[in-house]
């Protein structure tokens with residue numbers, strides 16, 4: 630549960646965006662998403678979150694969900710049959726929500742994919758553990774494999790929290806128009822321009838004078854130029870895609 634304050638402007642009825650997370654560690658949810666803006670929006674019914682314990686679908690006495698890899702090698706692999714039972718119970722075939730598998734072998738998550746997910750009815754997210762999941766499940770349940778970066782986590786839960794945080798901040802009423810700015814990093818294919826606020830002088834360094842000029846056209850041009858400069862220096866790979 631969360632200790633977030635209730636949201637007086639909450640929409641009545643079921644949340645428009647519903648996330649179901651299949652995991653061996655349901656206690657990791659909502660976790661950090663129970664705090665701050667996401668937590669208030671969750672308590673206020675602007676989005677819904679259900680954490681499903683995969684182990685509840687195990688069939689043997691010891692509630693095993695994994696077994697040794699076919700062909701040998703280290704570690705354990707999550708069984709297709711148990712994951713399929715958990716998925717089918719959580720999201721029947723007519724559930725319109727996309728089914729994601731968090732995976733370092735997936736397509737890297739982008740702001741464009743985040744925005745598309747936020748515009749939909751929700752997500753069903755499967756969190757892997759151990760060496761991952763039996764590949765037959767991925768194909769037979771048409772799972773979209775999503776990676777949050779080129780490194781290996783110990784499980785999909787933190788990756789799911791990252792994805793949900795990025796999506797939830799875009800839902801209506803969660804952040805106002807702060808999250809919709811076209812200059813925000815990745816929205817235009819560029820990193821955002823640098824930001825400044827008070828004090829006017831910090832350790833001898835003033836705010837760039839153009840930002841205090843009141844000339845909105847000059848400020849917009851400066852920001853665009855700075856966004857391009859920063860992107861060229863730090864992420865030249867993004868520039869080819871910028872519009």
Ligand code: SAH
Pocket residue numbers: 730731732733734755756757758759760761762775776777778779780781782783784785786788
């Ligand atoms: N043996 C696998 C890694 C398994 S890590 C391989 O080499 O590809 C265990 C689980 O953590 C994965 O099933 C996945 O759900 C999650 N995970 C690890 N790294 C991730 C990443 N970069 N993005 C998303 N999920 C990740």
